[in-house]
Amino acid sequence: MCLCIGACVVKYILIFINLILTLVGLAITASGVVVLIQVRSIENAPTDDVNLIPTLIIVVGCVITVIFFLGCCGAITRNTCMLISYSVIILILASLTVGMTVFLSKNTTSVTDMATDQVAEMINGTDQTVLNSIESVLQCCGTTGPDSYSNTSLPLTCCPEALSNIQHIQQNIDLSSIGINVEAKELCSIDDAFTEGCLTKFSNTMKDTLNIVVNILICVCIGEYVAAGMATFLTCYIRRRK
Numbered sequence: 001m002c003l004c005i006g007a008c009v010v011k012y013i014l015i016f017i018n019l020i021l022t023l024v025g026l027a028i029t030a031s032g033v034v035v036l037i038q039v040r041s042i043e044n045a046p047t048d049d050v051n052l053i054p055t056l057i058i059v060v061g062c063v064i065t066v067i068f069f070l071g072c073c074g075a076i077t078r079n080t081c082m083l084i085s086y087s088v089i090i091l092i093l094a095s096l097t098v099g100m101t102v103f104l105s106k107n108t109t110s111v112t113d114m115a116t117d118q119v120a121e122m123i124n125g126t127d128q129t130v131l132n133s134i135e136s137v138l139q140c141c142g143t144t145g146p147d148s149y150s151n152t153s154l155p156l157t158c159c160p161e162a163l164s165n166i167q168h169i170q171q172n173i174d175l176s177s178i179g180i181n182v183e184a185k186e187l188c189s190i191d192d193a194f195t196e197g198c199l200t201k202f203s204n205t206m207k208d209t210l211n212i213v214v215n216i217l218i219c220v221c222i223g224e225y226v227a228a229g230m231a232t233f234l235t236c237y238i239r240r241r242k
Contacts, residue, residue, distance in 0.1 A: 011075050014071065015076060017226065025065030029065060032055070032057030036058065071086040083235045084235055087231045090228040097217055097220060101217040101221060116202055
């Protein structure tokens with residue numbers, strides 16, 4: 001009797017855990033899509049390099065969603081084949097998650113520096129349009145701050161108000177044809193510009209993102225081991241009843 005009640009409780013807990021982790025997988029996929037959209041908004045950027053990370057995020061999110069949805073269906077239908085497959089996959093995935101978590105937690109600074117160096121190379125290897133697009137996405141100014149434009153006037157993407165006005169203008173409008181570039185110095189002064197440089201802003205954003213990812217991975221890893229244990233217990237119970 002107690003074993004029957006325990007199996008029933010485990011079943012619904014397993015369904016709940018897998019449902020939550022399925023939603024986590026969907027959230028990861030959605031975040032990858034958002035990052036991909038932001039990256040593609042950077043004009044003239046090398047697409048092969050900048051699309052890689054968000055594409056990987058989307059793939060990982062889809063894999064997580066499919067695996068935990070499988071576990072959820074297996075628990076609902078009490079299908080031992082699905083539960084066994086789910087347990088094996090989860091244990092392998094949990095081991096990979098532990099390795100990824102340890103790697104990211106110990107190498108957050110090096111990963112951030114490597115990504116920042118790649119962004120710096122991308123900015124230096126392309127025209128001003130790429131930097132202006134990054135300024136628009138990250139809300140920053142120049143590579144190191146407004147001082148990096150010491151020899152030229154600040155672009156409109158460096159100022160919050162001017163940037164807000166630009167974002168309401170259709171992208172196919174040539175701003176130079178209506179004389180905005182001529183008056184850029186008046187529209188965006190150093191006192192009104194974003195104070196943080198784009199490389200520093202990207203580095204800080206990258207670190208914060210990696211810390212969030214590490215915390216999510218820790219929670220996911222704990223959930224994976226708990227779910228695998230419950231799935232194994234439920235499989236043994238179902239086989240015993242048969």
